[in-house]
Amino acid sequence: MIVHQLSVFLENKSGRLTEVLEALGSERIKITALSVADTSEFGILRMIVSDPAKAKELLKERSFTVNLTEVISIMAPNEAKYYAKVLRILSDLDLSIEYTYAFSVGEKSVIILRCSNTEEALKALKDHELDLLKASDLYKL
Amino acid sequence: MEIWNRHIECMDRQELRRIQGERLRETVERVYFNVPYYRNKMQESGLGPESIHTTDDLHRLPFTTKQDLRDNYPFGLFAVPMSEIVRVHASSGTTGKPTVVGYTRNDIATWSEVMARTLTCAGANRHDFIHVAYGYGLFTGGLGLHYGGEKIGASVIPVSGGNTIRQLQLLVDFGSTVLACTPSYALFLAEAIEDARIKRDDLKLRVGVFGAEPWTENMRREIEEKLRIKAIDIYGLSEVIGPGVASECLVQDGLHISEDQFYPEIIDPVTLEVLPEGKTGELVFTTITKEGLPLIRYRTRDLTTLRYEKCRCGRTLVRMEKCLGRSDDMLIIRGVNLFPSQVESVLLEMSEIKPHYLLIVDRVNNLDTLELQVEVDEEFFQDKISQLQTLRQKIQTNLESSLGLGIRVNLVEPKTLERSEGKSKRVIDKRKL
Numbered sequence: 001m002i003v004h005q006l007s008v009f010l011e012n013k014s015g016r017l018t019e020v021l022e023a024l025g026s027e028r029i030k031i032t033a034l035s036v037a038d039t040s041e042f043g044i045l046r047m048i049v050s051d052p053a054k055a056k057e058l059l060k061e062r063s064f065t066v067n068l069t070e071v072i073s074i075m076a077p078n079e080a081k082y083y084a085k086v087l088r089i090l091s092d093l094d095l096s097i098e099y100t101y102a103f104s105v106g107e108k109s110v111i112i113l114r115c116s117n118t119e120e121a122l123k124a125l126k127d128h129e130l131d132l133l134k135a136s137d138l139y140k141l
Numbered sequence: 142m143e144i145w146n147r148h149i150e151c152m153d154r155q156e157l158r159r160i161q162g163e164r165l166r167e168t169v170e171r172v173y174f175n176v177p178y179y180r181n182k183m184q185e186s187g188l189g190p191e192s193i194h195t196t197d198d199l200h201r202l203p204f205t206t207k208q209d210l211r212d213n214y215p216f217g218l219f220a221v222p223m224s225e226i227v228r229v230h231a232s233s234g235t236t237g238k239p240t241v242v243g244y245t246r247n248d249i250a251t252w253s254e255v256m257a258r259t260l261t262c263a264g265a266n267r268h269d270f271i272h273v274a275y276g277y278g279l280f281t282g283g284l285g286l287h288y289g290g291e292k293i294g295a296s297v298i299p300v301s302g303g304n305t306i307r308q309l310q311l312l313v314d315f316g317s318t319v320l321a322c323t324p325s326y327a328l329f330l331a332e333a334i335e336d337a338r339i340k341r342d343d344l345k346l347r348v349g350v351f352g353a354e355p356w357t358e359n360m361r362r363e364i365e366e367k368l369r370i371k372a373i374d375i376y377g378l379s380e381v382i383g384p385g386v387a388s389e390c391l392v393q394d395g396l397h398i399s400e401d402q403f404y405p406e407i408i409d410p411v412t413l414e415v416l417p418e419g420k421t422g423e424l425v426f427t428t429i430t431k432e433g434l435p436l437i438r439y440r441t442r443d444l445t446t447l448r449y450e451k452c453r454c455g456r457t458l459v460r461m462e463k464c465l466g467r468s469d470d471m472l473i474i475r476g477v478n479l480f481p482s483q484v485e486s487v488l489l490e491m492s493e494i495k496p497h498y499l500l501i502v503d504r505v506n507n508l509d510t511l512e513l514q515v516e517v518d519e520e521f522f523q524d525k526i527s528q529l530q531t532l533r534q535k536i537q538t539n540l541e542s543s544l545g546l547g548i549r550v551n552l553v554e555p556k557t558l559e560r561s562e563g564k565s566k567r568v569i570d571k572r573k574l
Contacts, residue, residue, distance in 0.1 A: 007524030009517050011554050037526050041551050044524050065522045065555050098525060114524075 001132045002118065003073045004052040008045040009065035012038065020045060023058050032138055033112060035101040046101070048073075048112065050139045071114045072121060073133040078109035086111055089128055095121050110138065142391055142454050145261035145293070146254070149401050150456045154449070157457070161404055162195040164429035169193045169202070172435050175220040178213055179437060196404060199427060200415050204438045207240060210380065215241040220435050231279045232379045232478060239279070242379050243433040249288065251430055255385035255399040256289020262390045262397065262454075263350050263373040265319045267294030270345075272317035274308060274326060275353065276476070277301040281383030282353055286321045289385060295319070302326070305333050313343050320349040323476050324356035324364060324372070328507035331367035346370050352377065352384055354473045355464055374463055380439055381426050387461055392453045395460030402430050405459065406438070407447055410468035421446045423468045424461065442469045470568065472502060474509045477546055481567045484513065487539050493521045493532055497555070503571040511548045513540065516555045 010016045017036070024031070030050040037044045049055045052068055059066040076082035083102065090097060090113075100113035110133060115121040125132060144150050149157075170190040172179040182203045183189065192201060210218060219226065227246050231239035244252065265271065271290040275282030283301055290297035298315060300308055302322075308330060311317070320327060327349055334344070346368060352375035364372045376396050377384035386403055387396035398405050406415050407422040416422045424441045428434075443464040451457050472479045481500055488496040497516040502509060515536060517529070529552060537550045 005524075007522075009522055009529075009552075009554060011552075016554075039526060039530065042529065042553075044526060044529075046524060060519075063555055065517050065519050067519070067522055067524060069524045 001073065001134045002070050002122070003048060003112070003133070003135045003138055004068045005071045005112070005114075006047045006049050006052050006055050006059075007067050007069045008047075008059060010036075010043045010045050012041055012043055017045065019062070020059065020064065023062050024049065024055055027054065027058055029055050029058070030139070033101065033103050033110070035099075037099060046099075048138060069114065070118055071112050072118060072125070073135075073138050074111045074113075074125060075108055075131040075133045076111060078104040078107060083109070083111060085128075086113075086125065086130065089124050089130075090115060090121055093120065093124055095124075142264070143261050143266060144455065145258045149399075150258060150397070150458055152401075152457055154457055157401065158196065160401060161429060164401075165196055165199065165404065165427065166190075166193060168427070168429050168431075168435050169437070171220055171432075172437060176218055176435075178209070178218055199404070199406065199438065202427075202437050204413070204425065204440050205436050206440050207380070207442075210240045211238055214238050216243065218436075219243050219433055221245055221432055226433055230281045230284075230379055230383065232281075240380060242281075242383075245432040248382070248431055248433045251402055252285060252382050252385055253288040253292040255382065255402060256285055257292040258397075258399060259375055259385050259388035260286075260289050260293050260295070260319070260350065262388045263319070263348050263375075264371070264391050265290075265293060265295055265348065265350075269295040269319050269347075270298060270315055270317040271295050271319040271321060272298050272300055272308075272312055272315070274300050274302055274320065274322035274330075275384075280476075281377070281379045282476070285377070285383040285385055286350070290319075290321075305330065306337075309333060309337055309339060312346065313339060316345040318345050318347045320346055320368075320370065322349070322351065323353050324351040324360055325354060325475070325504070325507050325509065327351055327364050327368065327372070328360065331364065332507065335367070341369055344368075348373060350375050350388070353476045355466075358463075376461070376464070378441060378443075380434075380436060381428060381441075382431065386426070390452065390454040390456060394452065395448055395462055397452065397456050397458040397460055398447075400459050402428065404429050405447060405461065407445070408440075410440075410442075410444075418447055418449055421462075421465065424464075442467045442471060444468055472500075472568065472570065474502065474511055474546055477544075479511075479544060479546065483544055484540065485567075487543050488515065488536070491536065491539065494518050494536070498567065500568045501571065502568065509572065511546060513548050513550050514553045515550060517552050519555065 032048040034047045096116045098114040102111045173190045225245045226243040228244040231241045273286045277283030348371045350373050361372045373389045375388045377386040387398040389396050404427045406425040410423040424443045426439050428436050444466045445464050446462045448460045485496050495518050499514045501512040533550050540548045
């Protein structure tokens with residue numbers, strides 16, 4: 001299902017990530033997943049958090065460039081072949097994946113991905129009877 | 142020490158003052174009758190050509206600024222019909238409009254004369270090979286040096302800028318004795334010579350004439366040690382004529398101004414009052430012989446001091462100190478003039494960003510570097526790296542094509558750039574000048 005991911009622009013300098021996490025921590029926001037994409041000058045921090053709207057406000061108040069991005073979350077057994085299956089479904093439809101990351105909980109893994117066409121991707125994944133995670137379920141993990 | 146024009150350069154100051162007064166009167170009369178802009182301005186102040194008798198009356202005349210040149214772009218301040226103009230030069234300017242200057246045949250002769258004085262000041266003569274690595278073209282550096290070199294009968298090598306390997310080859314093969322370029326390029330060449338393992342004995346260089354950008358005594362020492370030459374500071378600006386306005390002699394104690402052609406004043410840049418000898422302020426020139434583009438009290442924005450005592454070289458022409466800075470925000474990057482407002486207007490044309498920026502100027506390996514920090518705007522931010530990199534590249538390309546300068550762009554978080562009340566800090570110049 002569609003999940004709102006928190007995306008934050010970060011300059012590549014020490015202490016910035018800490019400040020983001022401290023800001024979220026001050027309001028007891030939980031983080032389900034986190035990943036950082038970086039270049040030599042800047043990075044983008046991507047997080048699945050318990051209250052995305054509130055998290056966005058908190059960071060905005062502290063002058064971060066922040067946005068909510070729609071991503072897809074899927075639950076599957078934590079074996080490579082299931083991750084491969086997801087990607088194959090999308091590539092067969094010529095849908096490109098802008099980025100993806102995953103984490104596992106016990107025997108299960110959660111795959112987060114951002115796709116060039118979210119609607120079409122969701123439909124295809126549903127047709128293949130993949131277990132699409134609702135936001136409310138994801139935040140509880 | 143040789144002096145090109147002993148009659149003028151060592152003239153009794155009283156006599157010089159008389160000549161200046163005479164030439165000033167002629168100039169004021171010419172601009173009053175030939176340049177509507179000046180006539181209007183003088184009439185507004187209740188002045189006519191008869192109001193100016195000697196240089197003591199000069200302070201009554203209004204100033205001319207770079208903005209006035211721009212407002213009258215391209216030829217509006219020329220004082221002769223275009224048929225009399227034999228050469229046009231231009232310098233880079235804000236928002237694509239350059240500052241245009243025009244020369245009559247006599248102006249070119251004047252320019253050659255003052256450049257001949259400059260080169261002779263530096264100890265050059267007809268036996269020298271002058272390697273001119275200033276740019277040739279709209280920039281006045283190359284051709285200015287060129288004509289002066291020919292005037293003194295030296296062998297001029299018009300290498301122009303760039304292509305360092307060829308520069309080195311010609312310096313060695315032709316046995317050049319005089320190097321003319323910007324001081325930062327001289328240092329760059331010195332290192333290239335070292336890297337190419339060229340032995341000092343393979344070079345015949347004796348002296349360098351360096352200008353078109355500010356430089357320090359430390360840079361002078363470095364150039365003199367590395368190239369084992371005498372480094373002479375020369376000063377000029379295209380609006381006044383180009384290089385040749387003033388030059389150090391071999392005593393290296395201030396730059397002699399060709400004040401029989403360009404009458405200098407020092408003013409307080411805030412109150413605009415004329416300052417007495419020895420006080421530091423903004424240098425202002427009135428051209429008193431130029432025909433094509435005579436300028437009355439042109440504000441150079443360069444800060445310096447004047448000294449009128451006779452120099453040990455025998456010259457009596459007034460000396461100005463090395464320029465200490467500017468009274469506006471113009472930057473000189475690798476010889477190119479840059480106003481922060483130019484950067485701002487490029488950014489304003491791009492909808493993806495807001496013009497919150499900081500320019501950082503530095504000098505790395507003797508070459509000026511320019512970095513621009515721009516804030517990422519929330520409205521435009523999505524979470525794709527590729528999108529941000531495309532944006533960065535686009536800013537860089539737009540700036541380079543409109544400023545003619547390589548610039549490194551970095552995206553930064555919003556509000557990391559200092560906002561002070563009214564005017565925020567737009568430039569950090571880390572160059573140690």
